[in-house]
Amino acid sequence: MTVPMSATSSPAVEQTASASTTPSSPPLRPTTTAEVREIVDDAIAHNTPVRIVGRGTWLDAGRPVEATRQLSLEGLTGIVDYTPGDLTLTARAGTTLAEIARATAEHGQWLALAPWGGDDGSLGATAATATAGPMSGALGTPRDILIGIEAVAGSGELVRGGGRVVKNVAGFDLTRLMVGAWGTLGILTEVSVRLRGLPEQEATLALPLPNAPAAVADVVRHLRSAPIAPLAIEMVSATLAARLGLGQQPVVITRLAGNADAVSAQRVALGAFGDVMDVSDGVWTTVRTADPIQATVVRFSSTVARFPEVWLAADRLAVAGDGHVHATVLRSSARVVLPHNEGAPTDAALELLRGASRDTRIFERLPRALWPVLAPTRAADRLSQGVRSAFDPHRLLNRGILGETHA
Amino acid sequence: MTHAADLADRLTEIVGPRGVLRRPGELVVYRSDGLPGYSKQPRLAVFPRTRDELVAVVRLLAEHGVPFVPRGAGTGLSGGALADDVVLVGLNRLTRILSIDPVERLAVVEPGVVNVSLTRAATPYGLHYAPDPSSQAACTIGGNVAENAGGPHCLKYGVTLNHVRAVTAILPDGEIVRLGSAEGEADGYDLLGAFIGSEGCFGIALDVTVRLSPNPQAIRTLLADFTSVDAAARATSEIIASGIVPAALEMMDGATIRAVEASIYAAGYPVDAEAILLIELDGLEAGLEADVARIEGMCAAAGARTVRIARDDAERARLWQGRKKAFGAMGRVSSHLVVQDAVIPRTRLPDVLALIREIAERQRITVCNVFHAGDGNLHPNIGYDANNPDEQARVHAAMREIMSACVAAGGTITGEHGIGLDKLDYMSLIFSEDSLAAMCRLRDVFDPEHRANPGKVVPVHSCREWHGAPKAAWSA
Numbered sequence: 001m002t003v004p005m006s007a008t009s010s011p012a013v014e015q016t017a018s019a020s021t022t023p024s025s026p027p028l029r030p031t032t033t034a035e036v037r038e039i040v041d042d043a044i045a046h047n048t049p050v051r052i053v054g055r056g057t058w059l060d061a062g063r064p065v066e067a068t069r070q071l072s073l074e075g076l077t078g079i080v081d082y083t084p085g086d087l088t089l090t091a092r093a094g095t096t097l098a099e100i101a102r103a104t105a106e107h108g109q110w111l112a113l114a115p116w117g118g119d120d121g122s123l124g125a126t127a128a129t130a131t132a133g134p135m136s137g138a139l140g141t142p143r144d145i146l147i148g149i150e151a152v153a154g155s156g157e158l159v160r161g162g163g164r165v166v167k168n169v170a171g172f173d174l175t176r177l178m179v180g181a182w183g184t185l186g187i188l189t190e191v192s193v194r195l196r197g198l199p200e201q202e203a204t205l206a207l208p209l210p211n212a213p214a215a216v217a218d219v220v221r222h223l224r225s226a227p228i229a230p231l232a233i234e235m236v237s238a239t240l241a242a243r244l245g246l247g248q249q250p251v252v253i254t255r256l257a258g259n260a261d262a263v264s265a266q267r268v269a270l271g272a273f274g275d276v277m278d279v280s281d282g283v284w285t286t287v288r289t290a291d292p293i294q295a296t297v298v299r300f301s302s303t304v305a306r307f308p309e310v311w312l313a314a315d316r317l318a319v320a321g322d323g324h325v326h327a328t329v330l331r332s333s334a335r336v337v338l339p340h341n342e343g344a345p346t347d348a349a350l351e352l353l354r355g356a357s358r359d360t361r362i363f364e365r366l367p368r369a370l371w372p373v374l375a376p377t378r379a380a381d382r383l384s385q386g387v388r389s390a391f392d393p394h395r396l397l398n399r400g401i402l403g404e405t406h407a
Numbered sequence: 408m409t410h411a412a413d414l415a416d417r418l419t420e421i422v423g424p425r426g427v428l429r430r431p432g433e434l435v436v437y438r439s440d441g442l443p444g445y446s447k448q449p450r451l452a453v454f455p456r457t458r459d460e461l462v463a464v465v466r467l468l469a470e471h472g473v474p475f476v477p478r479g480a481g482t483g484l485s486g487g488a489l490a491d492d493v494v495l496v497g498l499n500r501l502t503r504i505l506s507i508d509p510v511e512r513l514a515v516v517e518p519g520v521v522n523v524s525l526t527r528a529a530t531p532y533g534l535h536y537a538p539d540p541s542s543q544a545a546c547t548i549g550g551n552v553a554e555n556a557g558g559p560h561c562l563k564y565g566v567t568l569n570h571v572r573a574v575t576a577i578l579p580d581g582e583i584v585r586l587g588s589a590e591g592e593a594d595g596y597d598l599l600g601a602f603i604g605s606e607g608c609f610g611i612a613l614d615v616t617v618r619l620s621p622n623p624q625a626i627r628t629l630l631a632d633f634t635s636v637d638a639a640a641r642a643t644s645e646i647i648a649s650g651i652v653p654a655a656l657e658m659m660d661g662a663t664i665r666a667v668e669a670s671i672y673a674a675g676y677p678v679d680a681e682a683i684l685l686i687e688l689d690g691l692e693a694g695l696e697a698d699v700a701r702i703e704g705m706c707a708a709a710g711a712r713t714v715r716i717a718r719d720d721a722e723r724a725r726l727w728q729g730r731k732k733a734f735g736a737m738g739r740v741s742s743h744l745v746v747q748d749a750v751i752p753r754t755r756l757p758d759v760l761a762l763i764r765e766i767a768e769r770q771r772i773t774v775c776n777v778f779h780a781g782d783g784n785l786h787p788n789i790g791y792d793a794n795n796p797d798e799q800a801r802v803h804a805a806m807r808e809i810m811s812a813c814v815a816a817g818g819t820i821t822g823e824h825g826i827g828l829d830k831l832d833y834m835s836l837i838f839s840e841d842s843l844a845a846m847c848r849l850r851d852v853f854d855p856e857h858r859a860n861p862g863k864v865v866p867v868h869s870c871r872e873w874h875g876a877p878k879a880a881w882s883a
Contacts, residue, residue, distance in 0.1 A: 085648040085754035086783075108650060130597075143600060144569050157841035165750040167566065167782045167822040169555045169604050170830075171838055171864065172846040176568070176600025185596075197650015227624060229691055262694025301591030304511050333592060360591040378595040383584060386852035387596055391845065402595065 027053060027070035033189040036152045039071060040187065040396070044156055049399045052183040054125035055094060058117060060294075061129065061364055062182055062401040063371045071187065073124055079103055080190060081164060088147065088164055090192040093124025109195045112139040116335070116364075118289040124188040130180030133288055134232040135255070137330020142179050145193050149175050151186030154392025164192045177387065183398040184379075185391035199231075199257035203267060204283060205276045209235055209250040217308040219252065220329060222273065224304070228266040231255040232284070233329040237315050240290060240324040244283050250315070252329070253283060287326055295323070296338040297364035307332040340367055377403035408882035409471045411450050414494075418453045421463045426500075428452040437495055441482045441542065443743050444793070445828055449476070449490035450879060454497040458517070458613050461501065465611060466581035468494060473879050474858040475579075477607040479519065479550025482542040484746055485827025487554070487606050487863055493879045496611065498549050504528050505614060512619045513572060513589060518549025518612045525617070534619035537564040540823070541731040549612050555604030557823035559655035559730070560687075562781040564620065566823065568603045573616040576602060576609070579854040589616040601849065606825050607860040609853035623689035626654070627699050628717040628726055631706040632680040636660050636764070636776070639682035640756040642709035643780040646686070647753045649705065651698050656781030657685040657730055663737070663777040667729045670736035674729025680712070684780065685730055733777040734788070741790025745806060748830075749813035750822035753783045762812045763787055770805040772798070784822035785813065810836065826864045834866055843869035 030036045043050050051067035053059060055074050073094035081090040084107035091100060098119035100111050115121070115131035125131075127149070132141040139145075148162030151174075161174025178185055209219060223233055232255040236244065241251045256266045270276050291297060302310040311327050314334040318325040321338035328335075363375045379388065379402040388395070388404065415429040428434050429451050438446045455461040468475050476490035478497050488495075501517035504525060508514070509532035516525060522543040526535040539558035540546055546556070552574065557566045564570075573587035587599030602609050633639040639658055646656060659667070661681040668678050676683055684706065688698050703714045717723040729736075737744060751759050760776065763785075767774040778786040787809055791802045810820060810833055820826075820833040834843060847870035850857065862876030 083752060083754055085644055086752040087647060087650075088752065140565075140569070143597060144565060153845060155845075157845060158839065159842045159845045160838065161842070163750075163819045163837065164817055165752060165783055165819050165822070167557060167561070167750050167779075167784050168819045169566075169823055169825055170819050170821050171826065171834065171842070172608075172849050173555075173568075173601055173604055174842070174845065174849070176597045176603075177849070179600070180595075180597055196652070227691060227693075258691070259694045259697045261697050262691055265691065265693030299592065303590055331592070360588060360594065362592055362594050381584075382582075383598055383852055384596050387598070387601075387849065390848035390852055 025069070027072040029072050029075045031075040033076075033150065033152065033158065036071075036076070036187055036189055037156065037158060040152050040154065040156050043069065043396050044394055047394065047396075049396050052128075052187055052398055054128070055096065055120070055122045057121045058125065058129075062398075063375065063403045064368055065401050066399045073122060076189060084109060087195045087197070088166060088192060089195055090148070090164055090190060091123050092190055093188040094122050096120060096122055097126065104195055105198070108198050110198050111145070111193055112196050113142060113145060113193075114284070114288065116288055117291070118285065123191050123193070127179050127191050128181065128183045128188055132331075134234045134284060134328055137233070137328050138229075138231050139196070143176060146175055146179055146191060147194055148192035149178050149188055150190035151178055151188045153186040154394060154397045159186065162192065166194050182401045184388060184402055184404070185397070187397065200259045201257065201263045202281060203256045203263050204253060204279050204281050205256065205267065205270055206246050206251045206253045206279045207270070207273050207276045208247075209252050211250070213308055213312055216311060219273070220308055223252070223254070223329060226272075227269045228254070228256065229258065229262075230266070231257050234287060235311060235327040235329060236287065237318050237325045239318070240287070240326055243290065244279075244286055246277070246279060246283070253279065255281075255284065290324065291337050292339040294340055296321070296340055296366055296370075298336045299362040299364065300334045300336065301360040301362060302332050302334075304332050310334055371403065375403060379404045408880050409473055410882050414471060414473065415451050417467055418451065418464060421467065422453055422455050422460050426454045426456065426460075437478070437481070437490070440484070440486060440488045442484045442486055442746065442829060444745060445486040445489055447489040447491040449495035450492050450881060452495040452497055454500050456500045458501070461496075461498070461611065461613065462577055462581070462583070464496060465577050465579070468858070469579060469581045472856065472858070474861045474877050476860050477549070477553065477611045479547035479553070480521070480542070480545045482546045483550065483554060483827065484748070484824040485821070485829045487825050487827030487860070488550075489828060491862070492881070493861065498611070499547060501549075507532065507619070509534060512621070513616055514619055515589070515614055515616045516548050517614060518547060518552070520548045522546050522548060522551060529619050532619075533622050535622055536617060537561075537570055537620045538567045541734065543731075548615050548617065552603055552612055552615055553605065553607045554823065554825045557779070557782075557784070559657050559779060562656055562779065563652050563654045563689075568600065570618045571599065571603055571615060572618060574599055574602055575613045576611060577613055578610040579856065579859040583613065587616070604825070605853070606827065606864050608850055608864055610859060623654070625692040625695050626687060626689040626723070627695060628723045629684075629686040629688070629699065629702065629714055630676070630717070630726055631684045631686065631711040631714045632677045633682045633684070633709070633711055634680065635710070636682045636760050637757050638710035639684050640760050640780070642684060642706045642711065643756055644754050645705045645709060646702055647781060649701065651688075651701065653686050653702070653781060654689040655685070655687040656779070658776065658778055658780035659683050659685070659730065659733060660776040662773060662775040663733050666740055666775065667733050667736045670732070670739055672729050672732040672736050674725050676729060677713075685726060730777070737775060737788065737790055741792065743791050743793040744788055745791070745802060746786055746788035746824075747806060747809060748784065748786060748821045748824040749810060749818050750782065750784045751813050751816045751818035753781070755816040755818075756780065756783060759785070759812060759816050763809055766805050766808045766812070770801040770808075772802055772805055774805070779822070782822065783818070828863060831863070831866050834869070840869060844871050847871070
């Protein structure tokens with residue numbers, strides 16, 4: 001057993017309202033599922049809450065966590081099972097998306113997650129946070145792409161949901177339950193996903209996006225009904241467009257894919273919109289990794305009908321906060337990114353964030369002090385509390401990250 | 408203790424006299440579902456006509472602590488909708504489509520809406536509901552949600568889970584909850600994902616919000632015929648590995664082809680073939696021919712005698728009808744039928760199908776295969792005479808061997824039919840005691856008394872705090 005564990009110490013947990021304990025000891029770094037189990041058993045025995053940090057690429061996401069120990073999954077890596085002909089893959093949770101991309105590309109395949117934040121993050125964290133990206137409208141979110149999980153529950157049990165095949169309804173769906181649970185039910189140790197064949201051809205085209213509400217609505221309507229089958233349609237604000245080298249005004253970038261005939265026909269269809277410009281496929285990585293190190297990130301998820309309006313409101317918010325916004329048309333979801341250095345975004349931005357909205361606001365990252373102000377718990381209902389108790393009865397895992405209260 | 412006649416009277420006050428069945432003779436038709444071989448008689452059956460009636464029924468049952476089994480159209484293939492001396496809640500009268508929104512591409516339906524009726528209602532908008540179980544002419548959306556139903560076109564478009572945005576459900580204790588979000592991304596635990604496929608153990612859907620999909624611009628349906636199952640299996644593996652995602656990729660073996668061709672569902676399949684693949688490609692018109700040509704090439708390379716492309720919608724419909732009614736056609740062959748639903752990795756199709764043939768020969772039974780080859784979702788089915796105990800024993804032994812072979816190949820025990828009663832014994836082949844116990848605790852969250860569809864999905868002995876499925880305590 002090589003896991004560095006502080007065998008007996010059970011330091012008092014700091015329980016201030018807004019700040020979480022910052023564990024001073026180095027993170028525990030298990031390399032096997034068995035070691036993860038030992039850590040959880042030890043946490044239960046000593047009642048020491050644990051923060052799961054994945055590979056540590058996104059530490060300020062989610063609400064402040066109260067913990068005396070950190071558990072890194074950087075050592076729990078590697079592809080466990082990959083038969084290219086099955087188009088499925090199983091990897092340990094700490095495996096980076098980049099490693100999976102390399103392994104699958106060799107066989108002309110890919111894992112179509114491409115979440116915000118780039119490929120340095122782990123498969124486990126992408127699943128646990130249900131982080132999607134620009135292609136999720138066409139190719140699915142982690143909820144759609146995962147086919148199975150293995151996890152060490154907060155109860156210490158090793159549980160499996162789903163399996164390694166693409167279709168599976170055996171038993172109650174522990175996989176879906178763990179996706180987006182932010183590690184509060186169990187520590188993912190292994191994840192199975194479905195893969196896709198890489199498209200024969202790809203093209204990324206940009207077209208200018210007008211500013212007037214009616215014109216935006218027009219573009220969105222036409223893009224949704226045009227004879228194209230894009231992998232992604234992303235609207236980006238002027239500031240982000242400038243960073244992408246696409247001029248000084250908002251643009252829509254569209255990723256086309258298919259065989260040669262399909263791509264060229266879609267290119268013609270898009271040409272009907274006016275001035276389209278071929279751009280490098282690299283813009284997708286740039287959009288995915290455009291968040292500053294310190295930022296407030298909020299997603300506004302709306303209906304199709306309200307989407308143009310939401311886009312314009314999000315753009316105003318981005319301008320006021322000196323940030324940028326990009327929006328996934330096929331999911332009607334706008335993602336606002338506001339940089340902040342000392343503390344909070346500006347009062348104007350805060351005002352807009354607080355503003356009454358019929359749309360779902362999902363906070364990815366906030367300055368610590370703003371979490372309780374803007375983002376009340378999202379797991380307070382009886383069923384969610386019950387689910388938490390069923391898997392993590394002692395509330396040891398990522399305590400507080402969902403804003404949940406605990407006794 | 409509950410007096411059945413008193414409860415029936417109280418239920419009648421809610422749903423009217425035509426909505427309650429209480430005489431054993433009337434209840435006989437509810438003794439089985441789509442899978443013959445199991446027979447359980449409900450004590451009472453109740454058929455609410457409206458959401459309010461359904462809510463009142465569930466709350467009355469909660470008040471009396473009576474277990475119940477929700478049932479849609481009863482087309483399920485796992486014995487999941489059987490009520491053993493408890494109350495059967497039939498949802499097939501809640502058939503209203505509450506809204507269709509062509510802009511949002513969403514529909515809100517009551518649980519008893521028949522799958523294909525929704526697609527029919529969406530057709531004027533150029534939309535359809537993608538999951539298409541073979542029983543789609545009869546099965547209900549509520550039942551589809553309970554089973555996380557699939558269908559041939561789920562290969563490209565995903566199963567029920569991928570198409571349901573929100574559910575309003577009544578929990579067994581009578582509380583009404585909203586799961587998921589129709590307006591955008593849902594946040595917090597994916598309770599909707601847990602509810603879908605929970606086989607009626609977590610509550611009853613009052614309404615379901617589903618995604619509607621735009622109809623594809625173009626469709627090509629191919630029929631490839633082979634002189635061996637092995638060649639068809641190899642062609643399937645090749646196609647999947649190529650990265651082209653057909654809308655559907657179905658296989659039927661020789662015995663199935665001949666049963667279909669001898670029935671009223673005759674589709675013009677070549678009766679001397681040992682296997683056919685029904686392959687559908689859809690999407691944009693541009694580029695489709697190139698994919699069709701590649702698939703033709705792969706079939707030919709694997710040994711296909713011919714690859715025929717349906718010339719028009721009528722021919723296409725006929726080819727599909729034969730596939731979707733294949734189970735029905737087999738009714739002509741034997742009095743009883745068992746069907747399995749295991750899923751295996753797609754590269755293992757040739758060797759697992761060979762193994763199934765070997766098991767069938769050894770046990771002296773006939774296995775017909777008609778299944779979703781593209782997903783690796785097998786449906787070996789075995790016709791037999793239930794009055795012949797020796798044959799029945801050999802069938803059961805073969806079923807267990809086939810299931811074990813599929814699990815050993817890295818597969819699972821059910822891809823779309825559910826566990827129900829039929830596969831309870833196989834759960835421990837794929838799940839550890841810890842996993843099963845966790846599933847039990849998840850059920851406890853929704854239904855701490857285990858009154859909804861008692862005794863299904865997870866073997867009772869795996870539930871550490873439970874020692875038997877609750878039975879209704881009927882007084883004389």
